[in-house]
Amino acid sequence: MKIKWTTLYVNDQEKALRFYTDVLGFQKKADFSQGPYRWLTVAAPEDSDGVELILESTTNSAAKAYQEALYGQQMRAAQFLVNDVQAEHDRLAAQGVKFTMPVTKVTGSIIAVLDDTCGNLIQLFQPAW
Incomplete structure (x- = not known):
């Protein structure tokens, strides 16, 4: 058994696709519809x-x-592992990404x-162990 998919709820799928690919650097894997889904x-x-x-x-x-409940309580909807939080912070901030918590040890x-502009707070994480 392994994890293959995990869900992140977004208030605008097209905006989320642009943010997660153009800004964060992920690549689109699947995109298909059936009716309104x-x-x-x-x-x-x-x-x-x-x-x-x-x-x-x-x-x-x-x-x-x-x-909305997660966001309202400042809870992270997801955490992304990065090699260097400071470098990612600087790269993303230069692109206008809003951070709700600066780089913190x-x-x-x-x-x-960071705020993903689609209703979520995302934590960048660099292990220090």
């Missing part, structure tokens, strides 16, 4: 056959409530938190 996934270019992130629409009221790691 759109299956949209991205993956890390270094591991294109690995775990895919489903950019799921918040058209479902439960998904929307969940996303915490027990066992270095983190920063």
